[in-house]
Amino acid sequence: xxxxEQHPSTLSVQEGDSAVIKCTYSDSASNYFPWYKQExxxxxxxxIDIRSNVGEKKDQRIAxxxxxxxxxxxxxxxxxxxxxxxxxxxxxxxxxxNMLTFGGGTRLMxxx
Amino acid sequence: xxxVTQTPKFRVLKTGQSMTLLCAxxxxxxxxxxxxxxxxxxxxxxHYSVGEGTTAKGEVPxxxxxxxxxxxxxxxxxxSAAPSQTSVYFCASSAGPSAYEQYFGPGTRLTVT
Numbered sequence: 001x002x003x004x005e006q007h008p009s010t011l012s013v014q015e016g017d018s019a020v021i022k023c024t025y026s027d028s029a030s031n032y033f034p035w036y037k038q039e040x041x042x043x044x045x046x047x048i049d050i051r052s053n054v055g056e057k058k059d060q061r062i063a064x065x066x067x068x069x070x071x072x073x074x075x076x077x078x079x080x081x082x083x084x085x086x087x088x089x090x091x092x093x094x095x096x097x098n099m100l101t102f103g104g105g106t107r108l109m110x111x112x
Numbered sequence: 113x114x115x116v117t118q119t120p121k122f123r124v125l126k127t128g129q130s131m132t133l134l135c136a137x138x139x140x141x142x143x144x145x146x147x148x149x150x151x152x153x154x155x156x157x158x159h160y161s162v163g164e165g166t167t168a169k170g171e172v173p174x175x176x177x178x179x180x181x182x183x184x185x186x187x188x189x190x191x192s193a194a195p196s197q198t199s200v201y202f203c204a205s206s207a208g209p210s211a212y213e214q215y216f217g218p219g220t221r222l223t224v225t
Contacts, residue, residue, distance in 0.1 A: 001171070009152065032211035043202065043216040044155065051211070089154055093210040098162065099170060100210045102154035 002027040002094045006103025013080050014111050021088055021106045024072040029095035033066060033073045036089045038105075044089060048075070080110045113138055118203050118217035125193045125224045133188040133220050135203030143206045144186040145170075145214065146178060148199040155202065161186055162209070193224045 003026040013019050025033075034049035050057045050064045050073065057064050061080075066073040077084055087107050091100040116137045125131055135144065142163050147155040157170030161180040175197060177189045186205075190197060200221050204214040 004154075006154070034213070043218050045216070046213045049213075091155075097209045097211060098168070099157055099160065100214070101171070102156070104152055104154045 002030060002092055002099075002101040004090060004092050004101045004103040006090050006106055008106060009104065010107045010109070012109045012111065015080060015082060017080055019077045019080055019084070019108055019110075021075045021090070021108070022072060023074070023090035023092075023103050024070075025092040025101075026071065027092070027095050028068075028071065030092040031097075032093045033064070034091050034100070035062075035064060035075050036091065036102075038087045038089065040086070047088075077108075080108075082110050082112050084108060085110045115139065116203060116205055116215050116217035118201075118220050120220060121218065122221050123223070125190075125222065127194060127224060129193050130189070130191050131193065131222075132190075133201055133203075133222075135186045135188070135205075135217055136184055137186075137205040137215070138184065139205060139207070139215065140183070141205035141207050141215075142183075143209060143212070144180065145204040145206075146176070146186065146188045147202045147204065148172065148197075149202060149219075150199050158188065158201075193222075195224045198222060198224045 031052040036044040038044040063076045090103040145160040146158040159178040164183040203217040206212040
């Protein structure tokens with residue numbers, strides 16, 4: 001089955017700096033890669049996703065890049081703000097497209 | 113719209129007891145999922161359903177059973193709880209397969225002593 005690894009497990013940045021979270025996946029047939037944000041005590045919520053036919057996608061301060069050859073994708077957050085503090089999860093579909101496999105999560109702390 | 117709801121929010125069980133977690137969604141979604149979340153291990157899929165009357169195993173199905181008798185409800189059962197099942201359980205639903213956005217419920221914190 002699919003295996004998704006996520007790094008780093010914790011990340012501390014100063015407000016205004018950029019943050020980058022990286023994920024690798026094992027199944028070359030995976031074609032959909034979402035990112036979820038989970039604030040403390042809350043439910044995960046989708047913040048951005050990318051499909052295998054594009055290499056980059058942006059939405060205001062967040063962007064995701066995908067390298068299918070190397071089987072890795074990354075989340076980039078620019079001009080970080082305290083409200084960006086949360087746990088971020090990457091995920092990838094299995095080859096049948098029915099399930100998502102999640103990475104272990106990255107706890108991002110933005111210091112004011 | 114309430115979205116995805118879960119009951120109960122918290123529960124403490126003794127080893128060997130049974131319980132059922134209820135997930136309900138009002139978005140007319142076909143797909144529903146049960147995950148467990150443990151520190152450092154992300155979200156792991158227990159079981160999922162692609163429509164009313166169907167269920168399938170996920171990554172960690174052992175010790176759990178599920179049923180989807182109505183489209184809007186997805187039940188997760190623990191027949192004989194074990195301390196290893198202490199976790200936060202999230203239900204999710206989506207309009208289609210995994211390449212569609214999944215909407216999560218608020219979670220159920222289960223402790224097995």
